[in-house]
Amino acid sequence: MKKTFIVILCFISVVSMSFIFTKADPPKYKNLKILPKDINKEQMDSVMRQFAGSLGVKCNHCHYYNQEQKSMDFASDAVKEKDIARNMMKLTAKINSKYFDVEHSKDLGAKLEVGCFTCHHGTKNPETKAPPPPPRQGAPGAAPQGARPAGADSTKH
Numbered sequence: 001m002k003k004t005f006i007v008i009l010c011f012i013s014v015v016s017m018s019f020i021f022t023k024a025d026p027p028k029y030k031n032l033k034i035l036p037k038d039i040n041k042e043q044m045d046s047v048m049r050q051f052a053g054s055l056g057v058k059c060n061h062c063h064y065y066n067q068e069q070k071s072m073d074f075a076s077d078a079v080k081e082k083d084i085a086r087n088m089m090k091l092t093a094k095i096n097s098k099y100f101d102v103e104h105s106k107d108l109g110a111k112l113e114v115g116c117f118t119c120h121h122g123t124k125n126p127e128t129k130a131p132p133p134p135p136r137q138g139a140p141g142a143a144p145q146g147a148r149p150a151g152a153d154s155t156k157h
């Protein structure tokens with residue numbers, strides 16, 4: 001009889017404790033100026049993976065690595081690229097709302113017409129100019145047949 005009582009008591013305390021902990025669970029991000037404050041971990045991970053993938057960089061391109069603690073400090077604003085990224089978030093939201101009539105363009109679920117990848121395509125510094133067209137074969141002044149097109153070596157640095 002006593003044993004069952006203790007078992008029940010344990011059960012009740014475990015349930016109530018898990019309740020307290022799940023209530024306190026939503027991650028508390030410390031330094032959000034643009035993203036919604038109630039963003040959950042999955043949404044945050046997804047946004048950040050999009051950023052990194054769109055620019056072709058790792059998290060530490062925008063986030064500070066604390067050498068002493070040997071860990072990332074995601075809330076810190078020590079890396080200037082993080083603030084540039086905030087401006088880019090505003091720019092992207094505005095392009096969508098003002099020029100593409102996207103509603104609630106700051107919401108995480110918004111169907112954006114323009115995202116980071118639209119401009120960045122996996123690079124940090126998007127090109128402004130299209131590459132020059134290749135010289136036409138046989139055109140006056142064009143390279144003779146079989147010659148390497150001008151600029152063929154330009155990718156080697």
Ligand code: HEC
Pocket residue numbers: 028029030031032033034035036044048049051052055057058059060061062063074075081082083085086
């Ligand atoms: C292009 C820059 C950029 C990259 C790359 C990036 N982040 Fe972020 N991250 C930001 C910005 C900007 C914020 C702050 C957003 C705001 O102010 O609302 C942020 C905020 C965060 C936060 C919230 C910190 C807090 O407590 O306030 C976490 C966690 C985070 N990033 C994780 C990551 C992870 C993990 C990666 C790599 C997968 C990553 N980030 C890659 C720009 C970046």
Ligand code: HEC
Pocket residue numbers: 051055081082084085088089091092114115116117118119120124125126
């Ligand atoms: C309309 C086009 C456009 C969009 C959309 C855009 N960017 Fe950019 N971004 C640029 C251009 C152009 C530059 C390069 C400026 C330069 O070279 O000085 C740049 C530069 C940056 C840089 C600094 C470059 C570096 O050396 O790290 C960061 C960080 C960045 N963008 C993040 C973002 C993020 C995050 C998003 C999405 C929220 C985004 N950008 C959306 C055009 C865009």
